[in-house]
Amino acid sequence: MAPPLLQLKDIALTFGGTPLLTxxxxxxxxxxxxxxxxxxxxxxxxxxxIAAGLVxxxxxxxxxxxxxxxxxxxxxxxxxxxxxxxxxxxAGLKPTDDSYAARYxxxxxxxxxxxxxxHVSGGEARRASLARALAxxxxxLLLDEPTNHLDLTxxxxxxxxxxxxxxxxxxxxxxxxxxxxxxxxxxxxDRGATRRLERGFAHFEEWRDMLFAEEEREQHKxxxxxxxxxxxxxxxxxxxxxxxxxxxxxxxxxxEQRRTYRAAAGNATITAGAAGQSGVLVxxxxxxxxxxxxxxxxxxxxxxxQRGDRIGIVGPNGSGKTTLISMLTGALAPxxxxxxxxxxxxVATLNQHRDSLDPNTTVADALTGGSGETVxxxxxxxxxxxxxxxxxxxTEQARTPLSKLSGGERGRLMLxxxxxxxSNLLVLDEPTNDLDMETLDVLEDMLADYQGTVLLISxxxxxxxxxxxxxxxxxxxxxxxxxxxxxxxxLAQRGADLAREPRKGDADKPAKEATAPTPAPAAKRRMTxxxxxxxxxxxxxxxxxxxxxxxxxxxxxxPTFYTRDRxxxxxxxxxxxxxxxxxxxxxxxxxxxxxxxxxxxxxxxx
Numbered sequence: 001m002a003p004p005l006l007q008l009k010d011i012a013l014t015f016g017g018t019p020l021l022t023x024x025x026x027x028x029x030x031x032x033x034x035x036x037x038x039x040x041x042x043x044x045x046x047x048x049x050i051a052a053g054l055v056x057x058x059x060x061x062x063x064x065x066x067x068x069x070x071x072x073x074x075x076x077x078x079x080x081x082x083x084x085x086x087x088x089x090x091a092g093l094k095p096t097d098d099s100y101a102a103r104y105x106x107x108x109x110x111x112x113x114x115x116x117x118x119h120v121s122g123g124e125a126r127r128a129s130l131a132r133a134l135a136x137x138x139x140x141l142l143l144d145e146p147t148n149h150l151d152l153t154x155x156x157x158x159x160x161x162x163x164x165x166x167x168x169x170x171x172x173x174x175x176x177x178x179x180x181x182x183x184x185x186x187x188x189x190d191r192g193a194t195r196r197l198e199r200g201f202a203h204f205e206e207w208r209d210m211l212f213a214e215e216e217r218e219q220h221k222x223x224x225x226x227x228x229x230x231x232x233x234x235x236x237x238x239x240x241x242x243x244x245x246x247x248x249x250x251x252x253x254x255x256e257q258r259r260t261y262r263a264a265a266g267n268a269t270i271t272a273g274a275a276g277q278s279g280v281l282v283x284x285x286x287x288x289x290x291x292x293x294x295x296x297x298x299x300x301x302x303x304x305x306q307r308g309d310r311i312g313i314v315g316p317n318g319s320g321k322t323t324l325i326s327m328l329t330g331a332l333a334p335x336x337x338x339x340x341x342x343x344x345x346x347v348a349t350l351n352q353h354r355d356s357l358d359p360n361t362t363v364a365d366a367l368t369g370g371s372g373e374t375v376x377x378x379x380x381x382x383x384x385x386x387x388x389x390x391x392x393x394x395t396e397q398a399r400t401p402l403s404k405l406s407g408g409e410r411g412r413l414m415l416x417x418x419x420x421x422x423s424n425l426l427v428l429d430e431p432t433n434d435l436d437m438e439t440l441d442v443l444e445d446m447l448a449d450y451q452g453t454v455l456l457i458s459x460x461x462x463x464x465x466x467x468x469x470x471x472x473x474x475x476x477x478x479x480x481x482x483x484x485x486x487x488x489x490x491l492a493q494r495g496a497d498l499a500r501e502p503r504k505g506d507a508d509k510p511a512k513e514a515t516a517p518t519p520a521p522a523a524k525r526r527m528t529x530x531x532x533x534x535x536x537x538x539x540x541x542x543x544x545x546x547x548x549x550x551x552x553x554x555x556x557x558x559p560t561f562y563t564r565d566r567x568x569x570x571x572x573x574x575x576x577x578x579x580x581x582x583x584x585x586x587x588x589x590x591x592x593x594x595x596x597x598x599x600x601x602x603x604x605x606x
Contacts, residue, residue, distance in 0.1 A: 005030055069136060070138060109131055531593055552576040
């Protein structure tokens with residue numbers, strides 16, 4: 001076996017008196033592909049930072065083969081001091097590297113290189129970080145959640161690019177398909193220590209469950225042995241004193257072993273508040289059309305969604321997924337066409353804008369709306385701490401400000417908020433972001449058993465395959481097509497992945513259209529200073545409006561509000577409707593400007 005390029009031995013680290021790592025190890029040789037897995041908060045990112053030399057362990061050794069180049073992709077990149085994304089990427093090159101690699105990767109990842117790092121979106125920040133990590137062709141790539149904030153097109157491009165390289169990989173990711181396709185070894189970080197499987201992630205879950213079962217049997221044996229020794233202590237102390245003292249010491253040792261045992265963390269208990277059954281027809285859309293300027297986002301789209309359907313909506317960022325789902329749920333009016341919503345619909349929505357959470361609000365107040373200590377779940381009050389524990393929050397976190405939560409914790413909190421509301425139609429926008437695999441499993445089980453209908457936007461291919469029975473994808477020029485089955489079924493029927501350009505010569509296009517010259521770029525609108533300012537400020541405006549809407553919705557969720565203050569209830573309902581219209585208008589404006597920016601950037605590149 002080749003000597004390791006990187007080796008961590010007996011790594012220990014304590015945060016605030018609590019051991020995080022107690023004997024973790026990691027070894028990576030040339031060309032190895034390792035998945036690093038574990039629960040949220042188990043220390044995976046910290047171990048990767050130790051491997052990258054960014055964190056010093058309390059104990060243990062870190063060896064990097066002399067001359068080996070290690071690149072680390074952080075979840076939160078630091079763009080400080082860089083005027084453009086190109087400058088940020090080029091700063092990561094070695095003196096002998098060609099700057100063309102930086103420009104090429106930026107282009108492949110959909111960036112111009114001229115973006116101001118202070119004003120990029122989460123997806124743009126992730127793509128710039130990936131370009132920097134890949135540009136220098138390192139010997140080892142340490143990737144912490146590389147697919148976060150990326151659309152399916154970019155995820156599949158990244159997967160192909162990494163697969164073609166000889167670089168050694170260590171990957172932390174919640175994307176099962178990504179890990180299964182790329183990795184050949186698995187390191188499991190659990191309760192501070194690591195265990196290694198010399199097989200890829202596809203075999204991990206079966207191996208983990210086998211180890212848990214074996215551990216449970218060993219603990220059962222230990223309990224029975226302690227019970228037998230305690231019985232001897234009560235009734236069998238009649239032998240020589242020396243032998244008695246030895247057995248007393250052994251019993252104390254067994255008790256200490258049982259006392260210091262760290263059980264595996266439990267799973268989340270995810271349930272959705274149930275409303276009354278909706279009608280058989282949930283959504284009927286006929287010839288929906290939505291344009292921004294001259295560009296069609298949705299063109300002549302029709303569908304019929306019935307009770308119990310699980311529909312996935314996929315596509316590149318900026319393709320109009322949120323616009324489509326907003327029209328299907330009645331939150332956004334189409335320019336043309338008609339929407340008919342079924343009877344008795346009760347909608348619960350989870351959006352991906354976690355920045356809309358007030359960072360100064362505590363976990364308990366976010367769940368109760370700041371009033372009382374109970375949450376209404378399925379029409380019954382439940383103490384907020386008990387509800388928090390269902391979503392793996394500790395009692396101590398009740399008064400923790402949201403600014404102190406990790407990405408995974410914020411994701412679980414938003415799930416808890418959305419699922420507490422009684423519903424028979426769930427609208428989920430990227431629900432899997434930052435969730436660990438165990439919580440994903442529980443979420444999948446809950447959605448599979450959910451009695452209502454699910455509309456889902458997701459870039460997680462495995463999640464889509466496990467859950468949905470229909471997939472809606474963009475085909476270009478505003479055309480959307482619905483395919484039966486999951487994501488893999490869609491690819492098989494479509495005959496092409498989403499990274500490919502729409503095929504020429506489609507039956508619904510005139511023959512001359514395929515060869516028609518494209519309009520001159522000069523005829524396109526240019527971005528004014530006002531447009532650029534709006535593009536930068538609208539996300540904050542939308543987040544503020546969404547926070548205000550969430551506050552009003554929290555008031556309306558109080559079952560006693562209508563009976564004790566009918567006028568106040570009607571006033572709040574009217575105010576919420578006004579806010580939702582403002583949010584829709586602001587989102588429309590932002591999407592129109594973002595599409596214009598992408599068009600102009602594409603014209604400049606060509």
